[in-house]
Amino acid sequence: MKIKEVSLYLITFLLIGLAIVGCNGQERPPSATPSNTPTPISLLATHSKSPDIRGEIIAVLETNGQINAVHIEGDLEDDTKYDKATARIVEETRIYVLEGSGYRVTSTNQLSVGLRIEALFTGEILEKYPVSAEVSELLIIP
């Protein structure tokens, strides 16, 4: 009799447990993106847009091991707006590297002090000096 009661309790708990796990609304992430995704177009490499700043990376800022911003210094040129800036790298930031007559997508890991880059800002620009803004595109140039 006792064994039966214990078994009943165990089964009930097991069923409740399964129900709770089953009701968890988390959806599985979609399967990996197809490998034939076309390379997005670089607005800077194709000269569709002028950079906000062109210059050298003088510092790379990291938070929790992730690069979150770069300090850039350059000269104010005819097609640029700033000589110094802090370019904030966000999820939407695309990073490219110029190669010969073309370009390819690269990652934040490639950013290091001394590299020459162009940056295209997006959204509002905080007007301390150097200015600070989120970047839609970074292009590593020779």
Place this chain on the structure above:
Amino acid sequence: MKPTTKTFLLPILLPLASIIVLSTLYTQTFAQDISTPEVFAVSSWGDKLDFKTLASETAMLYDNQAFSEKLIPPRIPENMQVMESFFTPNVIIGDDDRLKVTDTTNFPWSTVVKIHGNFGAFSFNCSGWMLGPSTVATSAHCIYDYGDTNTYATNVIVTPAMNSDSPNSEPFGHCEAYKAWIINLWETIGDPKYDYGVYMLRCRVGEQTGNLGYRVMTDEQIDEALTNVTGYPLDKGGTTMWFGMGNVLETPADFLLYDNDTTGGQSGAPVWELIDDACQVCVVATHRSGIDDHNTGVRITNDVFDFLFVMQQRVYHSIYIPVVLKNAG
């Protein structure tokens, strides 16, 4: 040894007492959590301040009318010349809308400051405005570098009325900031509507420069108003004062959008209405950012007003009282 009543009760009473003590502690902690407001001021030293409650309490001590009207007038030192001509709208606006201030020692230009400091190993420049004898108002991003270095500024030097074109480029000298206050939600999530703060100075230079007033304006009052933004733009060298005039374009709840020309170095600059019948020079927003077709300032809302009011009173509580004591004399 024969067991007594005590030995029987001890195992029961001890855990019971522990439960009571622990639950009391938990309740107290929980109650503290509940009473902590969602928005409060934090300092570069780690202090916290419920500025909204303090503002109401402080207002009871001082001129309650000024507080309830949400308008604190400027303080102009005796014998200081006031530049009346710039309060008229008949000023020729040049191509880039900005004009250089040639004599920065006159009010209100005397109250506009240049801020220089460091975020980590890198220096930065901002603008700001005298709020009290040793309090400077500016943008929070000129105090705490949210999103970039995530640090408070160090080695901060404030120079009122700087003018490198003048033989005396620092007519009121300069002063070191020793502490800063911002809002917790700027420090933790960089919420742009909390992009304001104050520096506390190690001097009372504001007694010589005077300080600007500040006020809350309704949408109807501020809509399409002619405004002035004054600061130290770095494209002009960063050591001379420039002002730009323009119109308010939009009035979202926590911001003012205007077409005054601004650039890097002008964050924290005061934005005031040129013709303000109720207040000679009252700041209505603190300049923050630029975008293609407009610039943006953080508007003096009730919360911002309370914060500034508390900071102004708190620093000089026993030395400086910027508003008249209620029933004094």
